[in-house]
Structures are given as C-alpha cells and as structure tokens.
Amino acid sequence: MKRLVTTSAAAAVGAVVSALLFAQLPQFSNAVKNFITVEAPVVALTNVRVIDGTGAPARERQTIVIRDGNIAELGETSRVSVPSGATMIDLTGKTVIPGLVMLHEHLFYPTGSGVYGPLGESFVRLYLAGGVTTMRTAGNLAGVMDINLMRQIDARQRAGPAIDATAPYLNGPNELLQVHSLKDADDTKRQVAYWAEMGATSFKAYMQITRAELGAAIEEAHKRGLKVTGHLCSVTYAEAADLGIDNLEHGFMPSTDFVADKQPDVCPGQPKSQQAIAAVEPNGEQFKALVGKLVSKHIALTSTLTVFETLTPGRPLPPGLEVLLPELRQQFEQARTRVAQNQESPYKTLWPKGMALERAFAKAGGMLVAGTDPTAAGGVIPGYANQRQMELLVEEGFTPLEAISISTLNGAKYLGRDSRVGTVALGKQADLVVVNGDPSKYIADVRRVETVFKQGVGFDPAKLIASVTGHVGLW
C-alpha cells in the first residue's frame, strides 16, 4: 500500500498513535455487523461538501481520507491523492457534517403516567441512525443500564453512540417511583461516590434537590473530574452557579430565579415558575445580570426545544412516531390532541419566550449546547428529534452553520472530547454524517442521513431503524 503523505509531523505522530489504538479495537459482534455498510482500513469520500462544525462556511468538492478510524487527509479533491487500495465513495451532491454530540438524551421513555420504560436497546440504535455519535444521558432511571450500554458499545458488542453515562438522578424528596430521595448532603456524597465507582461519568441533579445536597454533589463529582448538570427548581440558577454547577438544562424554562416570593430550597411548582419566566424581559437588567453570572462562570446551557415543541399548541407533529409500538403512538397522539385543544396553554407564551432567552444567552457569549429530552408525554423520538432540534435552533435565530456547530463542537467541548470529536478535521476521529443535500442552505436536509460513520465505520440508518420499528416501547 502506498504511503500517505501527511501535511504535518504532528498529524503523522497522531496517525501512528491512532493506528496503534485502532489495532487494539475489538471486533464487532455479528449483531453490530448487520448494520455496517462500510468497513475498510482506508476509505476515501470524494467530491463531497464539508461542513466542518466550527461554523466556517461549507467547502465544496472535498476529499476525506479515513485511515484506521481517523481523518488522515482532508482537502480539495483535486489536491488530495487517494492511496491505492482505498475504498472510494463518490459523494457528489452530498454533504458531510460532524457526528452529532448531544447532551440531553435518555435511555427511557414515558410509557404511562409517571412511568418510564427502559428502552436502551432500541434507543441507542435510533440515536446512531439519526447521526448522533456521542451523547450524554441527562439523568438515568435504570440503574446500571446506561453504564452497561456505554461499555458494550465501546466494546463493539452493540451499535450506538459513545455515551457519557449519568448516574441515577440526584433528587430531594420526590414522588417518582424510580428515583431515590436524598436524605442529606452526606447521603448525596455517598451516592455520587458509589455511582462514580460503578462507572457513571456524569451526574444530573433534579427539581427537589437542596442547595446543601447540590453543593455536596458538585464537590464530590469534581473531586473525580466529573461534571454535574441540573434540571432545577428548588435551587435557582444563580445559586447553582455559585455552588459551581457545570451545566443547566432546558434553557431558562425551569429557572426559578424570577419567582418573587421564592423560598430557599423549595420548588415553587410549575405554574408559578412558568408565570415568572413568561414575564422575563430578555433585555431587562435582572435577566442580563443572571446571564452575566452564567457566562462569567462558563456554565453551559442546554437547549431542548424538541420536548417543549410537543407541549406547544399549533406546532407540527414530531418526526419518527412510526417507530413506536402502536399503543404508545396512539397514547402520544391523544396527548397531542389535548395540547392542541388547550386554549389556556402556558406554552403559547413560553415557547417564543424560551427561544428569545436562549438566544440572548448565546448572544451574550454563553455556551449553548443541544439535546432532545425524550420525556414529557412522549413524541420525542431519539435520532429524529436530534435532527429536529437543529431545525428548531434555526427557527430560534441561529444560522444553519451555527445550529450544526452548537449540536456538534459545543457538545464535544463541554464533554472535554473536542480534541477527538465534534468537528471534521485532520487527525480527528472519523465521526461523520453523510446527508443527501446541503444543510448549510436548507437545514431540513439533516433529516436525509445516508450513512453514519463512527470511528471510520459506516452504519446504515435505514437498517438500524428497521430493526426497531414497531417495537419502540418494549425494549
């Protein structure tokens, strides 16, 4: 085989190191092999439009050479010499974007009122099919399942994205049957230590946690180099920021910072906090002060427009419902009818307000990341929803290139994995989504995924989806 001419010494060293790593990668199980369409030591994607994920304009007629799972060459097709023996794939008219890195994902789904079924088996395939190659689960309701899936996917025994696996939710006294109620700060420390030991790589605090418990969780997690995010209520965003939290979920929608008579450590309940958020002015001093605090402390904010869209009257039906078990699909469609008929829905105001506040945060220099949150009354379908989230970021006011960057590079930066994933760049892991069309002009083209490369191996989204269709809800 012809030797590759690399453009820099650093890249050459990187290639040697990654080749050694690649040699140690385990074989795919037969179950995973069923979904693979491209697997070769050297692959060349030619004549393709590249959106690299940094926000830079799309580049036309590029060639990407993938060797041992990494991007070994990247440049204009006329200038890149493709090694002999490479598997060539002509992608004229198509676009490559980085594999998505999304941060509010789950491996469970609402199967009944207050009940969440563990659907890890089908969800990891759907996420990968939608172009997600790295994800964080933002809260876990199935104990070791998120961690086991993370390990089995890394060991190539299952098809799915690389997972940053959260521990079970950290919450104060609550009525969710599947969630432990923390007793105090000591109990919190024990939980964090135990789950870190078990292999969890991330933590999620929830609505009834106290300041003392959240502070203890952050201290214990940070000691281990692990991060904490929160869907908060009892603790305000400003309080959580002062305690050192790393990330806040759902934009500003759950913030209780603007509730006039907010009692410390008490969640004032959804109607009250929603009314307060609905009244917040993006240009008001109070909001600007909160944003200033979050930005100065480098706290990331996760946009999960997809879940709020399912709760807002007048919005289109979400994509992907056809993969659901028929009973679950029917259940969602009934919930959706009730949403559509609710003239009093707070989301009529909250939907545009939530977008305006997120946008103001990003404009002020805040780090916005993206996720989907397959919860509420259902209808947020992994993979499909990740694509929808990018469309909604564009509706929120970002350019398509910015929406893609938020959903790739920003997520990778938050996870501290941006030296390996998150952009299409020389030397990085070949996590690439091939789409038919040009999402830099028309963001909806991100739905037209043809192949998802993870570490240089191409997966067929149609096969992944077909393997679960009609069963999503059972496993």
Ligand SMILES: [Zn+2]
């Ligand atoms: Zn969630």
